[in-house]
Amino acid sequence: xxxxxxxxxxxxxxxxxxxxxxxxxxxxxxxxxxxxxxxxxxxxxxxxxxxxxxxxxxxxxxxxxxxxxxxxxxxxxxxxxxxxxxxxxxxxxxxxxxxxxxxxxxxxxxxxxxxxxxxxxxxxxxxxxxxxxxxxxxxxxxxxxxxxxxxxxxxxxxxxxxxxxxxxxxxxxxxxxxxxxxxxxxxxxxxxxxxxxxxxxxxxxxxxxxxxxxxxxxxxxxxxxxxxxxxxxxxxxxxxxxxxxxxxxxxxxxxxxxxxxxxxxxxxxxxxxxxxxxxxxxxxxxxxxxxxxxxxxxxxxxxxxxxxxxxxxxxxxxxxxxxxxxxxxxxxxxxxxxxxxxxxxxxxxxxxxxxxxxxxxxxxxxxxxxxxxxxxxxxxxxxxxxxxxxxxxxxxxxxxxxxxxxxxxxxxxxxxxxxxxxxxxxxxxxxxxxxxxxxxxxxxxxxxxxxxxxxxxxxxxxxxxxxxxxxxxxxxxxxxxxxxxxxxxxxxxxxxxxxxxxxxxxxxxxxxxxxxxxxxxxxxxxxxxxxxxxxxxxxxxxxxxxxxxxxxxxxxxxx
Amino acid sequence: xxxxxxxxxxxxxxxxxxxxxxxxxxxxxxxxxxxxxxxxxxxxxxxxxxxxxxxxxxxxxxxxxxxxxxxxxxxxxxxxxxxxxxxxxxxxxxxxxxxxxxxxxxxxxxxxxxxxxxxxxxxxxxxxxxxxxxxxxxxxxxxxxxxxxxxxxxxxxxxxxxxxxxxxxxxxxxxxxxxxxxxxxxxxxxxxxxxxxxxxxxxxxxxxxxxxxxxxxxxxxxxxxxxxxxxxxxxxxxxxxxxxxxxxxxxxxxxxxxxxxxxxxxxxxxxxxxxxxxxxxxxxxxxxxxxxxxxxxxxxxxxxxxxxxxxxxxxxxxxxxxxxxxxxxxxxxxxxxxxxxxxxxxxxxxxxxxxxxxxxxxxxxxxxxxxxxxxxxxxxxxxxxxxxxxxxxxxxxxxxxxxxxxxxxxxxxxxxxxx
Ligand code: HEM
Numbered sequence: 001x002x003x004x005x006x007x008x009x010x011x012x013x014x015x016x017x018x019x020x021x022x023x024x025x026x027x028x029x030x031x032x033x034x035x036x037x038x039x040x041x042x043x044x045x046x047x048x049x050x051x052x053x054x055x056x057x058x059x060x061x062x063x064x065x066x067x068x069x070x071x072x073x074x075x076x077x078x079x080x081x082x083x084x085x086x087x088x089x090x091x092x093x094x095x096x097x098x099x100x101x102x103x104x105x106x107x108x109x110x111x112x113x114x115x116x117x118x119x120x121x122x123x124x125x126x127x128x129x130x131x132x133x134x135x136x137x138x139x140x141x142x143x144x145x146x147x148x149x150x151x152x153x154x155x156x157x158x159x160x161x162x163x164x165x166x167x168x169x170x171x172x173x174x175x176x177x178x179x180x181x182x183x184x185x186x187x188x189x190x191x192x193x194x195x196x197x198x199x200x201x202x203x204x205x206x207x208x209x210x211x212x213x214x215x216x217x218x219x220x221x222x223x224x225x226x227x228x229x230x231x232x233x234x235x236x237x238x239x240x241x242x243x244x245x246x247x248x249x250x251x252x253x254x255x256x257x258x259x260x261x262x263x264x265x266x267x268x269x270x271x272x273x274x275x276x277x278x279x280x281x282x283x284x285x286x287x288x289x290x291x292x293x294x295x296x297x298x299x300x301x302x303x304x305x306x307x308x309x310x311x312x313x314x315x316x317x318x319x320x321x322x323x324x325x326x327x328x329x330x331x332x333x334x335x336x337x338x339x340x341x342x343x344x345x346x347x348x349x350x351x352x353x354x355x356x357x358x359x360x361x362x363x364x365x366x367x368x369x370x371x372x373x374x375x376x377x378x379x380x381x382x383x384x385x386x387x388x389x390x391x392x393x394x395x396x397x398x399x400x401x402x403x404x405x406x407x408x409x410x411x412x413x414x415x416x417x418x419x420x421x422x423x424x425x426x427x428x429x430x431x432x433x434x435x436x437x438x439x440x441x442x443x444x445x446x447x448x449x450x451x452x453x454x455x456x457x458x459x460x461x462x463x464x465x466x467x468x469x470x471x472x473x474x475x476x477x478x479x480x481x482x483x484x485x486x487x488x489x490x491x492x493x494x495x496x497x498x499x500x501x502x503x504x505x506x507x508x509x510x511x512x513x514x515x516x517x518x519x520x521x522x523x524x525x526x527x528x529x530x531x532x533x534x535x536x537x538x539x540x541x542x543x544x545x546x547x548x549x550x551x552x553x554x555x556x557x558x559x
Numbered sequence: 560x561x562x563x564x565x566x567x568x569x570x571x572x573x574x575x576x577x578x579x580x581x582x583x584x585x586x587x588x589x590x591x592x593x594x595x596x597x598x599x600x601x602x603x604x605x606x607x608x609x610x611x612x613x614x615x616x617x618x619x620x621x622x623x624x625x626x627x628x629x630x631x632x633x634x635x636x637x638x639x640x641x642x643x644x645x646x647x648x649x650x651x652x653x654x655x656x657x658x659x660x661x662x663x664x665x666x667x668x669x670x671x672x673x674x675x676x677x678x679x680x681x682x683x684x685x686x687x688x689x690x691x692x693x694x695x696x697x698x699x700x701x702x703x704x705x706x707x708x709x710x711x712x713x714x715x716x717x718x719x720x721x722x723x724x725x726x727x728x729x730x731x732x733x734x735x736x737x738x739x740x741x742x743x744x745x746x747x748x749x750x751x752x753x754x755x756x757x758x759x760x761x762x763x764x765x766x767x768x769x770x771x772x773x774x775x776x777x778x779x780x781x782x783x784x785x786x787x788x789x790x791x792x793x794x795x796x797x798x799x800x801x802x803x804x805x806x807x808x809x810x811x812x813x814x815x816x817x818x819x820x821x822x823x824x825x826x827x828x829x830x831x832x833x834x835x836x837x838x839x840x841x842x843x844x845x846x847x848x849x850x851x852x853x854x855x856x857x858x859x860x861x862x863x864x865x866x867x868x869x870x871x872x873x874x875x876x877x878x879x880x881x882x883x884x885x886x887x888x889x890x891x892x893x894x895x896x897x898x899x900x901x902x903x904x905x906x907x908x909x910x911x912x913x914x915x916x917x918x919x920x921x922x923x924x925x926x927x928x929x930x931x932x933x934x935x936x937x938x939x940x941x942x943x944x945x946x947x948x949x950x951x952x953x954x955x956x957x958x959x960x961x962x963x964x965x966x967x968x969x970x971x972x973x974x975x976x977x978x
Contacts, residue, residue: 066935080928081921122916499892528885530881
């Protein structure tokens with residue numbers, strides 16, 4: 001359909017214009033007759049309304065449609081909701097076999113859920129795709145509208161067509177008392193007192209305020225775009241890392257994927273006292289405060305699992321990590337995540353005791369997680385033959401290790417030295433002080449003796465407590481890097497500014513003209529028509545036209 | 560008298576003042592024809608009483624809040640009881656703001672009962688001051704929770720206005736399909752509110768009677784190390800068990816209506832925290848809601864909506880539409896700030912991730928997306944008026960689900976306990 005785009009006022013409008021850019025007369029004949037005019041973008045033409053669109057225009061049109069935007073928002077909403085039906089895989093720290101876990105825990109529906117990839121909804125291509133589409137839509141939609149709106153608002157004409165005035169939301173047609181010029185001037189003065197900007201053209205008047213609030217939605221959208229870009233930027237590995245490490249007290253561990261090591265120097269936990277707890281919680285252990293005294297080391301040499309050298313560590317930072325108080329170093333943050341109370345030996349310094357001579361030798365160092373191959377105790381050499389981190393016996397009564405955790409370590413040494421057979425003597429040693437362990441140690445050493453592997457003259461003894469280092473707590477730390485954060489905050493802040501501008505101020509315009517003593521007034525606002533009616537009626541009352549604010553409402557008269 | 564005693568006294572006072580305010584508003588709206596004064600005068604007079612009482616109640620409520628803060632040592636928004644009472648206080652605040660703009664008594668007649676219901680719901684939860692767990696111990700949490708609740712409170716007022724609007728425009732003379740459907744759905748929303756009242760009535764009735772039943776339940780649970788463990792818990796019921804928890808054994812149960820055993824056991828997929836008890840609560844709410852609704856029907860002999868509708872004629876639907884929209888428009892930036900931005904700041908500080916796709920967070924996002932869809936739809940022709948009112952109603956249901964449903968249905972990181 002080809003419209004005649006030249007208005008009767010003589011203004012030539014671009015194709016797609018709904019209301020004449022100059023006088024506001026409706027140009028499109030098929031507008032609904034009895035409702036107020038559609039005032040979005042003041043009826044200006046937009047790029048998306050181009051005739052004969054090509055491919056690019058079609059893409060543009062697709063993304064510039066608010067209807068599409070709403071669909072995208074609704075789809076994202078539904079997708080996000082589906083993702084909360086069962087816990088996401090990402091909420092588990094170690095989940096070796098997600099499929100089995102979901103099947104076992106949540107039954108068939110859980111298995112289907114996991115198989116469909118819904119247990120990873122928020123990382124899925126379709127969810128991220130929706131976010132990308134919303135972002136595209138935000139950009140195109142805003143561009144498509146903000147430019148025409150800007151143009152329309154910056155070249156407004158004061159004298160409007162009568163049809164334009166009588167088809168606003170707020171309308172008044174009445175006779176005015178006295179001199180028209182004087183009345184228009186008085187009315188303008190009233191509006192100025194309400195912070196309107198007023199322009200006059202003979203007996204026509206335009207008053208406007210809070211135009212800036214029209215930019216609110218666009219500023220909000222710019223903020224959202226920045227926010228979204230920042231969020232998508234987090235999928236770049238260098239920008240984002242999220243890992244967990246568990247560290248026993250006095251242990252130093254590498255942070256996976258980095259050249260940093262973290263040591264748990266000391267862990268403390270404080271519980272609420274019974275008198276601090278309400279009755280129903282008395283007697284339960286509720287942690288009040290827990291803290292990891294942590295040290296961060298940077299590795300300067302031999303970092304990548306060099307079998308010949310220990311890594312060279314340099315202390316770079318130390319901090320008492322608590323919930324809400326992470327250790328921070330160059331964008332790397334270590335957060336307190338959780339803890340577990342579990343006694344673990346870290347290191348002991350036993351003496352080698354010779355039952356025959358009554359002498360003891362040593363002490364020698366025995367690190368649980370990294371025992372030396374060869375140790376020296378006085379004149380004797382101890383060669384490490386076997387390590388059982390978590391000692392147990394298999395079905396046939398042979399020694400084995402139940403796990404790789406140092407829950408109940410046992411060490412087998414081959415002792416060589418003066419007065420000993422050249423092939424040496426074999427002893428097992430349980431550093432844990434429990435009586436049961438000592439019993440097992442005695443039994444095994446006795447059986448070695450029967451086999452002729454040792455003569456039974458040696459024993460191990462730790463003696464003083466200073467010779468034992470143990471960990472009472474294991475701390476779980478969450479290691480994070482997030483370089484997109486500044487942009488996330490900037491985006492959020494801009495978005496908030498836009499929202500406040502758009503929602504707490506309202507753009508208001510009042511047009512009027514007096515033709516031979518007869519006043520025609522039309523007013524428009526994008527929000528709060530109630531407010532503009534009151535404001536108009538108040539100004540009218542001050543200039544001798546008494547009218548009930550409700551009578552100005554043009555919507556009701558037409559329904 | 561210590562701070563906490565003052566606090567609970569102030570709270571009771573606030574509650575009764577709200578009830579009185581509601582009664583005044585109800586008289587203002589419904590009683591126009593009984594008095595021989597002019598209807599507008601009657602309406603204005605009783606409406607003013609209602610508003611003064613609401614403000615007085617709110618001052619009492621503020622007193623409750625600050626004295627409890629002083630007495631308890633931390634801001635009272637850290638468990639469900641405290642949060643719900645805070646939400647009620649925020650709704651009254653939002654109501655006062657919107658009322659000062661539009662001065663419409665109908666809003667009070669619908670917002671006040673909402674406040675009363677929410678306070679009663681809060682009272683279902685234990686009201687002792689509890690110590691905070693470390694993750695909650697940050698002032699950002701306080702800012703986040705209070706701002707988010709304030710935003711939600713404006714949505715609640717938008718909901719109340721939208722409901723009035725629906726009741727106002729509903730046309731009982733229509734017998735076509737669309738008209739019938741509309742009548743049915745409006746009635747359904749009212750029924751839903753009766754069910755909530757039914758829930759409250761049954762909880763308080765059985766609690767008043769000291770009812771108790773106990774079960775021992777075995778649940779499987781995976782610990783930090785990924786090792787499966789079996790946990791034996793005692794589940795206590797305050798309502799007579801129609802449904803027993805899954806995989807449980809009765810320890811004790813007071814008989815009710817001659818019934819001595821639970822009628823059936825919860826299905827196995829209901830294995831979350833206290834799922835059996837929650838299902839039981841839902842069944843009781845529906846039952847007592849249905850009975851209550853039946854009684855109302857016996858008295859009125861027509862749908863509740865048809866009882867209310869004739870009292871709403873002196874306001875234009877367009878004005879209600881605007882009030883509802885405006886309340887939501889005021890609430891939206893506050894909600895964005897509180898429920899999303901402050902939540903992100905807090906999460907960033909507490910857990911080093913501003914966003915973790917925790918169910919509670921996701922539902923806050925869903926609420927936000929829903930209201931942004933609402934705002935965008937209003938830009939389109941044909942989506943103002945009734946349709947938009949329906950969206951405002953649904954939106955508030957989403958808010959309620961985020962606040963309560965997520966805790967009842969999905970147990971997340973957040974530490975609020977469910978009933
Ligand atoms: C999907 C992409 C989006 C598009 C294409 C879009 C488009 C638009 C458009 C055209 C407007 C009207 C501007 C005016 O009337 O002057 C608008 C307003 C608005 N948009 Fe969006 N938007 C999108 C996403 C969002 C999202 C995700 C939000 C979330 C908050 C949002 C929030 C708003 C708000 C608050 C307004 C103001 C509404 C009002 O003035 O009543 N937009 N948007």
